[in-house]
Each structure stands twice: as C-alpha cells, then as structure tokens.
Amino acid sequence: xxxxxxxxxxxxxxxxxxxxxxxxxxxxxxxxxxxxxxxxxxxxxxxxxxxxxxxxxxxxxxxxxxxxxxxxxxxxxxxxxxxxxxxxxxxxxxxxxxxxxxxxxxxxxxxxxxxxxxxxxxxxxxxxxxxxxxxxxxxxxxxxxxxxxxxxxxxxxxxxxxxxxxxxxxxxxxxxxxxxxxxxxxxxxxxxxxxxxxxxxxxxxxxxxxxxxxxxxxxxxxxxxxxxxxxxxxxxxxxxxxxxxxxxxxxxxxxxxxxxxxxxxxxxxxxxxxxxxxxxxxxxxxxxxxxxxxxxxxxxxxxxxxxxxxxxxxxxxxxxxxxxxxxxxxxxxxxxxxxxxxxxxxxxxxxxxx
Numbered sequence: 001x002x003x004x005x006x007x008x009x010x011x012x013x014x015x016x017x018x019x020x021x022x023x024x025x026x027x028x029x030x031x032x033x034x035x036x037x038x039x040x041x042x043x044x045x046x047x048x049x050x051x052x053x054x055x056x057x058x059x060x061x062x063x064x065x066x067x068x069x070x071x072x073x074x075x076x077x078x079x080x081x082x083x084x085x086x087x088x089x090x091x092x093x094x095x096x097x098x099x100x101x102x103x104x105x106x107x108x109x110x111x112x113x114x115x116x117x118x119x120x121x122x123x124x125x126x127x128x129x130x131x132x133x134x135x136x137x138x139x140x141x142x143x144x145x146x147x148x149x150x151x152x153x154x155x156x157x158x159x160x161x162x163x164x165x166x167x168x169x170x171x172x173x174x175x176x177x178x179x180x181x182x183x184x185x186x187x188x189x190x191x192x193x194x195x196x197x198x199x200x201x202x203x204x205x206x207x208x209x210x211x212x213x214x215x216x217x218x219x220x221x222x223x224x225x226x227x228x229x230x231x232x233x234x235x236x237x238x239x240x241x242x243x244x245x246x247x248x249x250x251x252x253x254x255x256x257x258x259x260x261x262x263x264x265x266x267x268x269x270x271x272x273x274x275x276x277x278x279x280x281x282x283x284x285x286x287x288x289x290x291x292x293x294x295x296x297x298x299x300x301x302x303x304x305x306x307x308x309x310x311x312x313x314x315x316x317x318x319x320x321x322x323x324x325x326x327x328x329x330x331x332x333x334x335x336x337x338x339x340x341x342x343x344x345x346x347x348x349x350x351x352x353x354x
Contacts, residue, residue, distance in 0.1 A: 004348055005091075007113075008054065009045045009084045010030050012076055016050040020245045021193065021219040023273045024120045027171050027340075031097075034341030041060040043093075059083045059282035068159050076102060081107050082111055086139040088113050095348045102135055105142050114351050116344075118149040118169070122270055123159040136161065147351055149344075153180040154293035155270040167347055170295075170339030173331070177248060178280035179329050188316070188324045189258040189283075191246070191274050192265075194220045194228050199288065202264035204235050206312050213263070216242045217254060256281040260303065260319045263287040264312055272296060279303070282324035286315045296335075302327040315328035 008031065014022040017029035028046070035042050042054035043249075047063040060067070060076045069076065077100055084108045087329035088096055096115040098104040108115035123139060124132060140161050148163040151171050169327055177310040188207060192198035200216060207214035220228055236242055244252055255261065261278040262285075267290035276296065278285055285303035287293040297303045303322065304315035 001040065001351060003039045003347055004345075004352075005041045005043075006035060006348070007043050007045065007084055007088050007093050007096045008035075008079060008102055009063045009104075010047075010050075010094065011100060012058075012060055012080055012354055013069075013071075016044065016046040016052060017248070018217060019299055020247050023171075023271075025186060026173075026248070026273065027120070028099055030172055030174060030337035031257075031341055031344060032061065035345065036339055038345060040345075043087070045080050045087075057083065057087065072086065078103055078106075084325065085111055089182070093351060095335035097344070097348075102138060105146075107140055108142075114147060116147045116347065116351070118151065119155065119159070120151060122155065122268060122271065123161065128234045147347075149347070151271040152219050152295050154268065154292045154295060158227075158268055158291075167342060169343045169347065171273060172278070172335055172337035173273065173276050173280060174337050175280055175332060176279060177252065179252045179256055180280075180324075182324055184259045184283055185257045185325065187215060187258055188255060188260055188262050189215045189217070189278075191217040191251075191254065192263075194218050194224050194232065196227065196231070197265065198269040199262075199266055200232060202266070202288070202309065203262040204232070205241055206240065206262055206264070206310065207240055208235070208311060209309075210316055212239070212259075212316070214240045214241070215254070217246050218328060219245045252281055255283045258283050260316070260322075261285045262312070262316075263293070264306075264309075265290050265293070269292065269293065271343040276331050279327045279335075280331045282328045284319060284322040284324070284327050286312055286319065298330065304328045 010016050010028045014025045016025045018025045031042050032042050032052050036053035044052050044054040045057050059079050090109050093113050098117050104117050132234040136331050143163050148166040149169050190203035255278045265288050271292050275285050289305050289307050294305050297305050299305045306312045307317050
C-alpha cells in the first residue's frame, strides 16, 4: 500500500500532547506519532510547543488556554481549520483528519481531499459553538457526506442521526507509560475533571459508607471552584483526600497501588481514557452503566458495571475476585495506541479506495 500524506487538525486549547489534562490532545499525539512510525507523512495543525514526530503548523503563538482565551471563543480554532484546508488545497495531501467537532462542517466540502471527522464529544450537547437544535440540523444536513468516526458504539447510538459512512474507532493509550501492578492496596481512587457529572460526589459517598480511604485527582477549572468549595472540600479529611491535577508521568503511581478506580459517572461519557489507563496498571474499575462504560468494562472480568449506589457498594466487596493480569490484557488486546492507529489507517485506505 502506498504511504499517505495526512493532515491532522487538533484543537488549539492545549499542546499535543498536553502537559496534564487533555484527552483529545493525548489521543491526537499518539495517533500522529504512530502514523509517522508506520511511514506516513503527517502534518499536524496544533498549538505551538506541541511535541510530535509530524510536521507542526501553528496559527497562534501560544496554546489558547495559556493566552487566557475563553472556551466560548471559536475564532482561532476556525483560523486553524481554514489554514489547514488552505495548505491541503495547495497539496499534495491524500486525507484530512479533523478533531474539531462541528466547526469542521464548514470546511469539509471546500476540498476534493476527503475529510475524516472524529467526534470526541457527544453530538447532542449545548455549548459555545451552537445550540442543540442547530447542531442536530447541521450534522443531519451533512450526514450522507461525512466520514464520521465515533469513539464508542454508545456515542454513535446517542447521536440519533444516521451517518451511512460512520465507523467506531476506540481511543488508544501508550501502554509503556503504565506499569502493571500485580497487587492492589486497600484504598480506592477517582480521577477526572472536577465536575458533578464525573461522579466525584458518588465516589465520596461510597467511601464514606464503607469507611475506605479514597484519593481524588483531576483538573479543577476556575468555573468549578465554587462547586468544589461548597460540595467537595467540606467532605475531605484524613481518609478522603484531593491530590490535585496529575501529569501523565504520575498516573501509573496513582492507579497502580489502588484496589480499584471508582467511576460512578452521571453522564453519557463517549469513551473515558481514565478507565483504560487504570486497567493498564491492572487496577479494575467500578463504573455506573452510562455511555461507553459497558464497552470498556467486561462485568466481572476487569471490573463491574453497576446501576446504583447499592450495587456499587456490593461490587466494592467483590473487587478482590478480579484477576489483575486479565485486566491489563484486556487493554493490550483492545485499547493500545497501535491498535487505534491501525484502525484509522485502514479507514483512510477504505475511503481512498472508494
């Protein structure tokens, strides 16, 4: 097969990969580096300071969050897209792969080079770019043309729009960054952005009811500081501790020694990198049955998928029955960066053969 010339377009909020939090940026970093290793010629349109084996093109002097840019301001991400398509149209490129959600829809028809769009967020969401009705209408109008990729079957189903050319490609992680721990300790962990929807209060409640030690970690955005101060901080003590945001290098030592990751989320999570990261260390996961959780967790094998607090408490009592070696193997067989990159490569070739 001939090697491809690929344009990858990432959001500009953070570097690729991010220094700490940033799931999309981490996945894009893995994908670009793996594609280059496979012999493809990759140009990455991303924030300056990104560390990549691809050729880097940046349209703004700093990552947008460092510049104090509001999440509600799409201007520089739109500029990033326009610059990418300008470069692509002056070619030669074989494929464009964008990770910029609905903003991509205004550009993908402006080039003869086919576009792949990975939806990292739920399609049906209100946010800065458009209200829900506008989002659904725009995606529906473009649905027959789009080479859409969802990161779980759940995300594809919940989109509620038929995309005839849609695929599911699961996110992948770098297994080398996660050390296998054959034996867990006596405490539990929770990690995510600090946010009610991520289940932090449920995890605390489970620890309070069982008397177990719980370590909480994750990014605390300024918009969530009041929530944290009112709802979380008063419940912290010698057994339940918040350790802040961790870098990727710190994650292995966070997950590995834990008995399990508690992930009682309250939203339809499209994927959940933290679940695969925890399992890569051999640490099983107990999660609420929301979003992609039943796809990532095989009940009774690498954790438990539960429906309520009562079932979560029962699962915590059974967690030592899980074989941690089997937990690690499930990630090796399904959620590595190499598997993800090969899946995207196959998709690119399939599109070009059509």
